[in-house]
Amino acid sequence: MELPNALSPRSGAFRAAIVAFVDARREAKLKRDEKAGTAASRYDPDVWLADAARRAPQLQAATHVAKATHPDARGSNLHVAPDKLPQHAEIGSHSLGHAFAEDVVGAGALGVFKFLQLEVEGRRLLDWMLLGDEDLQHALHPDPAVARAWMAAFCALVREAGPPRSHGLAKQVYWLVGDDPSNDDDFHLLQPMFSSSLAQALHASVQEIFGDDAKAARQAKRDRAPHEGTFFEYRALAMRKLGGSKPQNISQLNSERGGNNLLLASLPPLWRELAGLSMFGQRSAIECLPRLAEVRTLLGRLVTCLRDAAGKTMETRIERERIERALGWQLPVFFEMVQARHEAGWTRSPLCELPLCEQLWLDPERTELPPREDSLEEDLAFNEAFASGHWADEVAERFSRWLNGSLRDHGITAVGDVEFRHWARQALVDVAWPMSMQRRASGKATA
Incomplete structure (x- = not known):
């Protein structure tokens, strides 16, 4: 040259x-x-x-x-x-x-x-x-x-392409800025914009967890070995594809990401509520549900609703159903919180005293680990029990039994088999399937 x-x-x-x-x-x-x-x-x-x-x-x-x-x-x-x-x-x-x-x-x-x-x-x-x-x-x-x-x-690459303008296919919000909702001139048009720069920063941060240093740190944690490095985890990520087969039609950075745009999990900020609580030494995970503030609040509201249900008005019936569904949804929330605190296969420890159905519910990733040579029969039985799916019914039953007992402790004595089956239908166990399933308990209540 x-x-x-x-x-x-x-x-x-x-x-x-x-x-x-x-x-x-x-x-x-x-x-x-x-x-x-x-x-x-x-x-x-x-x-x-x-x-x-x-x-x-x-x-x-x-x-x-x-x-x-x-x-x-x-x-x-x-x-x-x-x-x-x-x-x-x-x-x-x-x-x-x-x-x-x-x-x-x-x-x-x-x-x-x-x-x-x-x-x-x-x-x-x-x-x-x-x-x-x-x-x-x-x-x-x-x-x-x-x-x-x-x-x-x-x-000229860095320029404003004329006055800002929106489009019918963009997400738009008409915001009332005047006093007359019937006057179009009293509305201001808002268009939320996709921040490609922020999406790229998130993408780069997540990619770091697949680097050699992060892999070594995770392996050290699994082996319970000392390690000077650190690593981060992003649980329950979702992926949004932009541009189809031609991601470059959206933008350059979108093309470099292959059209992949990550979405973080939108979960309630309840992670600290299990601080200091380990599943080791617990006889029942269901019995730990009251550790969640939301569960305690919902249980109190349900007690109040049942006590005041003498009139059995439509309003009280609708309110009770809302509370029941919300209580059932605390099971997948609790599952996510336990997942954040325990590595896959934690139920193999002799310190785990949970019943099998709860182990299957809270440690599904154990089925992806290779069976241990010295516990081959136990691990294969665990995998087979998980594949059967019966454990979800058992978890729902245990949830119903706990809820009936909690209501009795609060003075609500008129609960039995009918309520038992009803509570079980609210237990949405979102573990082994990609979408939440409503599991119906078939057993009878016990004292």
Whole structure:
């Protein structure tokens, strides 16, 4: 590679990075298509740069992308640095500060953005262009007028594409700001925007848990061995795919993620309520339910409702049914909390005294572990019992028995077999199946 005679060492470094990038794209093109040799002239650095500057207006830098809401939405994309946003106490885009990933929209010219992301001396080419760096200008083209025009075209990437506008396919909220709901002019249109920069930060954080250091730390924890490293876990993640087979149509960062956008679990903040409580040494996990504040509250409301149900009005009946369903839903909540405190296979410990049905409920991942040679028969029996699914009915029965007993302790004596079967129908055991199932208990109540 020959550099123009007039280039300074610093301009030469810029030029070398540019030429290497264009050469790499030519080689990649030839590997994909051996018949593309006739198009090699397009990868002359000056020819490629001229074409890139021509295509640059197709791109727009963004932190919030409209098409992530709907692929056919034609609304505005926003570019707002996180430190320029209102600083709330809650986590949001503003939490990213100066360290944020910049996205870009414009599927036809994403290669241009990759070029502008090239780093020289710790900064992107785009950053140097925005600063008007003269050495980079000399490296782009010997004619200053041409180089300045190219730099202006590339710098236009960071721009506002006209006044903000929404679209019918975007999520919209009409917010009353005046006094007359019948007057359209008294409403303000709000459009929540998808923060691609925040989605990228979450994606990068989750990817760290699959690194070698995190794997070593997890293995040390399983082996109960000392380890200086740390690791994090994200439980119950969900995945939202954007863009289908063409994630680049949404944005550059979405394309780099393969269209995968993670969603964190939306669970009530009850994790601290089991602090200090271990399932080891417990004869029944169901008996530990009152440790949850929500369970205690719901139980108190149910007692009050049953005591005041003499009139048996429709209102009291509906309220009682709501409380019963809410109590049943505390079982999957309790399950998630136990999962957060115990590793898979914890029920193999001799310290675990829970009945088998509760072990199967609270330690389903044990079935994915290889059977132990010295406890082969026990582990295979555990797996077979889990696959049968009968344990869910038994857990529902134990829940019913506990609830009947708790009501009697509060002076509600008119509870028996009918109530037993009724409570069991509210026990939604969401463990072995992807969707919550309502399990019906078939047994009889016992004293």
